[in-house]
Amino acid sequence: MWLLPPVLLVVLAWGLDRVFPLPAPPAPATRVLAEDGELLRAFLSPDQTWRYPIALEQVAPVYREVLLGYEDRAFYYHPGINLLSILRAAWQNLNAGEVVSGGSTLSMQVAGMLDPYPRTLTGKLRQALRTLQLEWHYSKDEILNLYLNLAPFGGMLSGVESASRHYFGKPALQLSDAEAALLAVLPQRPSDWRPDRYPQRARRARDKVLQRMQALGLWSQARVEAALREPVAALPPEPPLLAPLLARRLRQVCPSCTELPTLIDAGLQRQLQSLVESYSARLDERQSLAVMVVRNRDRAVRGYVGSARFGDPASQGHVDMTSAIRSPGSTLKPFAYGMALDRGLIHSHSLLLDTPRYGLRYRPHNFTGGFSGPVTVMESLQRSLNLPVVQLLEHLGADSFVAGLQNAGLELQGEGVRQPNASVVLGGVGSTLESLVGTYTALARKGQAGAVRLQPQQPDPDRWLMSPGAAWISWRMLAQNPWRALGQVSETPWRLAWKTGTSYGYRDAWALGVSPEWTIGVWVGRPDGSPSPGRYGRQAAAPLLFRVHELLPESSQSLTQPASVSRQTVCWPLGTLESQSHNHAGNCLQRHQAWLLDNTAPPTLPQAPDLLQPALLRAIWQDAETGLRVAPGCRAEGQKLEQQKIALWPLQAEPWLKPEWRRDERLPTAANSCSRLRSTAESLRIIGIEAGSHLQLPPGRTALEVDLRARGAQGGLNWYLNAEPLPEQPGQGLALTLHDSGDYRLSVVDASGNTDSIEFSFQRSDTGE
Incomplete structure (x- = not known):
C-alpha cells in the first residue's frame, strides 16, 4: 500500500510530461564556412539571433572550467535544483537588502531559456518543474551543451561560439583565460556588461570571476594576475562578410541547413575582396565585376567574388555575375583551335587567312577593323583575330563545335545552340563565368573539363574536351607574356596562358587565365546588359586577371609536354613539313617552328570548305631550254619537257605578299604556242x-x-x-x-x-x- 503514492507520483509526472513536453531548442543560425572552418558569412536564426551551433569538445576547456567553477560547482551532482545554493542566495539577498545572487543552477537557467517564465512565485515553480523535466530527458553533458548554445551574450548574440566570434574574432576553442572569464559571467547581465559598449563594467565583472577562481583554489595567483593584466577589447558584434553571394547561393539551395561547408580559402578570399575593392575604383558607378579562382587539381573554388560592391544599388551589387548568362565574346576560340588540332586540320603554325571574305555569306570583322593577310594559328589565337577562326570553324563544323563544348559540360544557351553557325565562336551564344572557368581547366588537366566544385561533397567527374596533346599546344600558344608588348622584360618565366574576350557592343569584358595550378576567370561589365563603351577584355579585365595571378602561390613545376607533341619545321605557303619532297626547289618561302600533334603537319586550309579555289601546289611542264610553261597538248615536236611542282599562296593573301611571292611571279611565262595557258582576261x-x-x-x-x-x-x-x-x-x-x-x-x-x-x-x- 505504501508503494501507491510513489507510483501515482511517477504516473502523474509521466502524464504531465506528455501533456506539457519540453519546448524544442530554437534553431541555430546558418553558417557558411571556409575549407578550414573559418566563418565566411552567417544568416540569422528564425528568432533573429546569431546562434552558432557548437559541441562541448569545440569549446576551450578553460571556459568550461571557469563556467562550472563560478556558476555551478555541483552541476554534475545535483538533480537540477541545488537547495543549498538557493538558501545561500536567499540569505545573501536578505543581508544586502537587494538581489545579489540568484541561486539558479545551470540546469535551471537552461530551463528558463527553453521556456521563459514570469518573475513571480508561480513562474519560479514552473521553472523548477521544467528543470526536473530537463534533467529527466537530458544527460548532464547534453544540458551543458544546451547552455553553451543558448546563453545570452548581449544584443543578438546567443551561445558562446557566436559571442567568441563576434567579440574576439576567433572560435570558442581558442579562448584565453581572461576571455573565458568574461564570457562566463556575461550571461548574468548581458546588456550591462557588453565589452564592445561598456569595457570598464565588463572588466570589473571579469576580474571578479578571476579573483573567485583564485579564492576557490582552482587557479594559482600567478595565472590570475596574468589574466588580470589582459585588457578588455572587443570587436563590434558584426558577422563577417566573406564571399557573401556564394553564401547566399548555397543557403538558397539548402535553406534548412545550419552549416554549409565550402572549399573557399578564407585568406585568399580576403585578398581578392580587397583587390576588387581597389580595382573597382576605376569602374563607373553602374559597372560591376566578378572573379573566380579554381585549383586545377580538384577544380575546387578557392576564391569567389560575385560583384564589385556587394549590396550597392547603382551597380546592382546583389546580382551574382559568376552565374549570369552573358555572351562570352572571343573566349571560346581556344576550344575551336584545340578541336581542330585533334581533327588533324591544323598545327600551331598553319597558315590562316585574315583577309576579306568575298563570295561568302558570313563576313565578320576583326575587333580593330583591319586585316593582316596570312597569319599563323598561334598569331591568330594570341591576337584574337575573328576571320581566321571563322575560316577554321567552317572546316570544323559549327554543329560539331557546339556539341563538343556541351559534351565537355560547358553551359550554352541561345539561338546559336539551337541552330549553330560560325558566329558561335565569336560569342553568338550565352554562357557563364563559372562554366567557362570549369571548361578552361581542361588546358591544365590534359584536356579534361568539368564543373567547378563549391563544396567538399561535390563530385569531380572529368568530361573529355580535347586530347592531352591538343590541350598542351593550346595552353602553350596562349602562354604569352603580356608585358613584352609594353617593352618591359621580366626575369620570371611566364607561366599563365590567358585569353580575353569582348562581347558585341562592349557589353562584357572577359579575361580567362590558366597556370599549371590555377584557373582564373574575370568578368567586367554592367549587370543590366547595357554597353560600357571603350571597355574591352584586354583593357578592362586582363589587368585584374594578372593581379589576381600574382596573389596565388605557384610551384616551379610546369605542365609536362605530352609524348604526342613534337616541334618541327614547316614551310609556307603549303604548311607541310620542310622534309617533304615538294618543299624543295624554292617552295619553302617561309619557315616556322611548329608544335605538331602526332607528327601531323596538315596542309594549308582553303578559305572555306565549299569555295572552289585553285590548288596551292601546282604541277607544271616547262621547256627544258627556254623555261617557258607549256602543256603536253601544245608541245612542239622534239621539245624536251620537265615537270615542276610550284607552291602558290592562296589568292586572298596576294595583297599582303612580297611582289616576288605573288602568283604571276611564281608561275613561269606561258609559251606562245600554248594560248590556253595564257589568260584571255586582263590582269587586275x-x-x-x-x-x-x-x-x-x-x-x-x-x-x-x-x-x-x-x-x-x-x-x-x-x-x-x-x-x-x-x-x-x-x-x-x-x-x-x-x-x-x-x-x-x-x-x-x-x-x-x-x-x-x-x-x-x-x-x-x-x-x-
Whole structure:
C-alpha cells in the first residue's frame, strides 16, 4: 500500500510530461564556412539571433572550467535544483537588502531559456518543474551543451561560439583565460556588461570571476594576475562578410541547413575582396565585376567574388555575375583551335587567312577593323583575330563545335545552340563565368573539363574536351607574356596562358587565365546588359586577371609536354613539313617552328570548305631550254619537257605578299604556242601610281589628292590602305587623299578574288614637315 503514492507520483509526472513536453531548442543560425572552418558569412536564426551551433569538445576547456567553477560547482551532482545554493542566495539577498545572487543552477537557467517564465512565485515553480523535466530527458553533458548554445551574450548574440566570434574574432576553442572569464559571467547581465559598449563594467565583472577562481583554489595567483593584466577589447558584434553571394547561393539551395561547408580559402578570399575593392575604383558607378579562382587539381573554388560592391544599388551589387548568362565574346576560340588540332586540320603554325571574305555569306570583322593577310594559328589565337577562326570553324563544323563544348559540360544557351553557325565562336551564344572557368581547366588537366566544385561533397567527374596533346599546344600558344608588348622584360618565366574576350557592343569584358595550378576567370561589365563603351577584355579585365595571378602561390613545376607533341619545321605557303619532297626547289618561302600533334603537319586550309579555289601546289611542264610553261597538248615536236611542282599562296593573301611571292611571279611565262595557258582576261592592275613611287606634296597644299583606277576588274572593288579598308567607291576608281608622310601599301580586290597591290611613299615637303 505504501508503494501507491510513489507510483501515482511517477504516473502523474509521466502524464504531465506528455501533456506539457519540453519546448524544442530554437534553431541555430546558418553558417557558411571556409575549407578550414573559418566563418565566411552567417544568416540569422528564425528568432533573429546569431546562434552558432557548437559541441562541448569545440569549446576551450578553460571556459568550461571557469563556467562550472563560478556558476555551478555541483552541476554534475545535483538533480537540477541545488537547495543549498538557493538558501545561500536567499540569505545573501536578505543581508544586502537587494538581489545579489540568484541561486539558479545551470540546469535551471537552461530551463528558463527553453521556456521563459514570469518573475513571480508561480513562474519560479514552473521553472523548477521544467528543470526536473530537463534533467529527466537530458544527460548532464547534453544540458551543458544546451547552455553553451543558448546563453545570452548581449544584443543578438546567443551561445558562446557566436559571442567568441563576434567579440574576439576567433572560435570558442581558442579562448584565453581572461576571455573565458568574461564570457562566463556575461550571461548574468548581458546588456550591462557588453565589452564592445561598456569595457570598464565588463572588466570589473571579469576580474571578479578571476579573483573567485583564485579564492576557490582552482587557479594559482600567478595565472590570475596574468589574466588580470589582459585588457578588455572587443570587436563590434558584426558577422563577417566573406564571399557573401556564394553564401547566399548555397543557403538558397539548402535553406534548412545550419552549416554549409565550402572549399573557399578564407585568406585568399580576403585578398581578392580587397583587390576588387581597389580595382573597382576605376569602374563607373553602374559597372560591376566578378572573379573566380579554381585549383586545377580538384577544380575546387578557392576564391569567389560575385560583384564589385556587394549590396550597392547603382551597380546592382546583389546580382551574382559568376552565374549570369552573358555572351562570352572571343573566349571560346581556344576550344575551336584545340578541336581542330585533334581533327588533324591544323598545327600551331598553319597558315590562316585574315583577309576579306568575298563570295561568302558570313563576313565578320576583326575587333580593330583591319586585316593582316596570312597569319599563323598561334598569331591568330594570341591576337584574337575573328576571320581566321571563322575560316577554321567552317572546316570544323559549327554543329560539331557546339556539341563538343556541351559534351565537355560547358553551359550554352541561345539561338546559336539551337541552330549553330560560325558566329558561335565569336560569342553568338550565352554562357557563364563559372562554366567557362570549369571548361578552361581542361588546358591544365590534359584536356579534361568539368564543373567547378563549391563544396567538399561535390563530385569531380572529368568530361573529355580535347586530347592531352591538343590541350598542351593550346595552353602553350596562349602562354604569352603580356608585358613584352609594353617593352618591359621580366626575369620570371611566364607561366599563365590567358585569353580575353569582348562581347558585341562592349557589353562584357572577359579575361580567362590558366597556370599549371590555377584557373582564373574575370568578368567586367554592367549587370543590366547595357554597353560600357571603350571597355574591352584586354583593357578592362586582363589587368585584374594578372593581379589576381600574382596573389596565388605557384610551384616551379610546369605542365609536362605530352609524348604526342613534337616541334618541327614547316614551310609556307603549303604548311607541310620542310622534309617533304615538294618543299624543295624554292617552295619553302617561309619557315616556322611548329608544335605538331602526332607528327601531323596538315596542309594549308582553303578559305572555306565549299569555295572552289585553285590548288596551292601546282604541277607544271616547262621547256627544258627556254623555261617557258607549256602543256603536253601544245608541245612542239622534239621539245624536251620537265615537270615542276610550284607552291602558290592562296589568292586572298596576294595583297599582303612580297611582289616576288605573288602568283604571276611564281608561275613561269606561258609559251606562245600554248594560248590556253595564257589568260584571255586582263590582269587586275592599279593605274595612277607606279609601284615604288616617291610622292611629294606641292607647295601651298595641305593634302595630296590622287585619282586612281583599277584596270581589268571583274565586279565590285574593295580598296585597302596599309591593310585598313577604305570607304566604298563608285565604279572602278578611287579618290585617294594623303595627309601624313610615310610608307604606304595600296591594295585592291575585285568580286572574283583577283588582287593587286603597290607600295609607295609620301613626303609632305623636302624638309619632312
